Amino acid sequence: MRTGEAVKQPQAQTKEALAQALVARLGEDVVLLGDQVAPYCRDWHGDVQSDAVAVLRPRTTQSVSDCVRAAAELGLGVVPQGGNTGLVLGGVPDTPATQVVVSLERMNRVRSLDADDFSAVVEAGIVLEEFKNKVAQAGLYFPLSLGAQGSCRLGGNVATNAGGVNVLRYGMTRELVLGLEVVLPDGRIFEGLSRLRKDNRGIDLKQLFIGAEGTLGIITAVSVKLMPAPEKTATALLALSSLEDVIALYRHARRQCCDLMSAFEFMPPEAFVLAAEALPDLPLPLDGSHPAYALVEISGSGLVDIDALMAAFLEEGFENGMVLDGVVAQSQAQARNLWLIREGMNEGQAKRGKHLRTDVSVALSALPAFVAEAEAAVMAALPNALCVSYGHVGDGNVHLNVLPDPAADGPQTDADIYTAKGAINAVLDRFDGSISAEHGIGRLKRTDFEARLPDVRRDMLLALKDALDPASTMNPGCQLDLLRNAAG
């Protein structure tokens, strides 16, 4: 394995000289310098402010290729960036003197949308919500739905294999991708914008780039599956006696509702307090007096009566005693308000200050035991902390967040966050869980990732990287620390 030998050494050139060399090669239209660089080097939460030699903003695939070649020739690492809404520093430079950001924000066209084929070909820089709206205008639906959809860009969603609230019905981003166009580390273009549903011509190379967080190339365009628009959606907020019951209800719902559920989220009672803190005017139809809550959405089009299905499902739930209380939205506005409780819960956590956000997954059947044990481990170590566990039940995906003692000072808060993460990860490891269900590894989770990486996988990842990006041009420092691996 040659990785490490091949990792390039920073050129002995000043940042200014490198920047001017980029302008000379790529033109002023493409290169941002000076004060304009900072916004692209800041993470979504504002925890990190980095820097870069320049930000490159190509308008075409060929220009992306030119950017990659220029960076490689100058010995610069390339950090691809979409909407910069990632939560793990995958798109934020970590060695400012030798990295450039390549932002896809100016590549945002819908190249084609074929309603008869239930497919579209779209450039990587389109904002997810804008794309969803264009698809809706054609009477169809692109199901990827997540909090950042007003800012995130589709290429980033693919590079991170984004999840969101509709995964249980429609799958992760990977399952929505039909094809990719990618600029490779040597500047060549992988032309794979297939719209075929079935194509077993050997190894499916596009899979390599989905979830690779830009470490093997820059995704410049995507062909995706579209769905019939769900004309009818029924949304309910339900109170239950435990997380076990939430899971049991989910299992029951899959069978009874024919997999027509499009979302099934669970929330703790604290959600109502936190949402009220963030959104004081939000109507709260339930009051947080029960141990567990589920936010359930059933959707569909055509001949199935979605409202009747939800009503029959809830009637069963009340009759068998599993559902203790509940409310079904009577309008789109009411449904939106139910979702705002979930979103307000997140904002409420942010308003309380610095806290631990996790994004873990375990087997569905292990979810209640995991949450109980992990919360107990946190509380044993930090008796004055507050655990807020919520997430995507059907996917076994929990965001087990920890708000440290509000009386603690800054250094103590940081120490508590570190302690809480250690306590949760120790339990997670016993459950064979994942430290990153949806958000990726980036730079933030790299150390925790590498600490858990079996030798066989590490060797395979290094061999892959070496085979496809021998000079380590693409997103160096993301996912793996190649220099450390080479030395170790």
Place this chain on the structure above:
Amino acid sequence: MRTGEAVKQPQAQTKEALAQALVARLGEDVVLLGDQVAPYCRDWHGDVQSDAVAVLRPRTTQSVSDCVRAAAELGLGVVPQGGNTGLVLGGVPDTPATQVVVSLERMNRVRSLDADDFSAVVEAGIVLEEFKNKVAQAGLYFPLSLGAQGSCRLGGNVATNAGGVNVLRYGMTRELVLGLEVVLPDGRIFEGLSRLRKDNRGIDLKQLFIGAEGTLGIITAVSVKLMPAPEKTATALLALSSLEDVIALYRHARRQCCDLMSAFEFMPPEAFVLAAEALPDLPLPLDGSHPAYALVEISGSGLVDIDALMAAFLEEGFENGMVLDGVVAQSQAQARNLWLIREGMNEGQAKRGKHLRTDVSVALSALPAFVAEAEAAVMAALPNALCVSYGHVGDGNVHLNVLPDPAADGPQTDADIYTAKGAINAVLDRFDGSISAEHGIGRLKRTDFEARLPDVRRDMLLALKDALDPASTMNPGCQLDLLRNAAG
């Protein structure tokens, strides 16, 4: 790129000496020799009879690893094999003096089945139908369904990313896989039997092995998603005026039936003649007098009335004139008989003698134009041939088969098949279609695959192979001709 340099040279040992060396290393229980080898070296259709140094039949993952290491040490290529039902010679040796078959048939246990988690962990050698039955006993459903399910084995399904009749609802095999255990070319074991639904810890290495046809390792076990059992299934056979109308009905059905369709197959009128030739006693409720037919299945469980949904859907179809005639199965036996028309159509083709079978895909919206143009091209070249086009409408997947002039002799039949394939592929290339929608490349389609392989992809595939299997131990000759690529 080092591929080619590293391709091993056959050892200068006799087949007998090699076989005895394998017995010495692995024991008599594992190694089949002599007459017992032939059945493992014959393809499903009986067109090819090859040979091998030996057939190895390990019982455990560790034993698979021992087999791979022993073969590698002796300079032998390893041809992994499941049920040997593949249609492209992916599991049949092509250089008998330097290859062994590793059959997974004795690794056939269900390691675990967790109904609460909708998942199972199962060894690669289990027969698909046996696994489906075990899952059904637990009240669940494994949706992979294909003609060979009584003989094919799950590891082969994963290695070839098998499709089948339920893809439009449940996806290809890739979308059913949660994790894999794989013996790598160097004998190490990739332990990836995760049951997590969401896991974004970097590049998803298991994707490399799905569809690789054993060229990067031997899949020894699989963790898979399970579904609620569809308690109710409605099946209908419909007559329409054209393939365009079949596609239009499919689009309409997706919306009207909420994606609850589990199958939507199209058939030509010749299906009835061919099925009657193969199954003379099969009742034929329609007579083949219309230009196009659709076999439609809607299924589900719980609170959705599937029969009412089918009835309402058909009522619409008759009212708007799209459906000209039709029959809905009134019992499971009747439903089975409708499917037997489709299966009988295949058997009927086989009974007429040697013919061209294709497995191509195009974009859904291009399907009618492709079939019309490809059939016209074949008929222009071979006026006495019969085209039989059928397939999985929702996936854009057609089996456009050609039965040559029955009056032709053997050599002329072979020539006609070659001519027909060329005519179809020329049209397919204009439609950016795939020469292998479901069946894979194997050895049968390798030349056609390589002839259409863009340089960028070929270089990536060779780099991957070189990175993960530098000695080319795994299934040499399958998918790519490494020696020729190295020389070229």
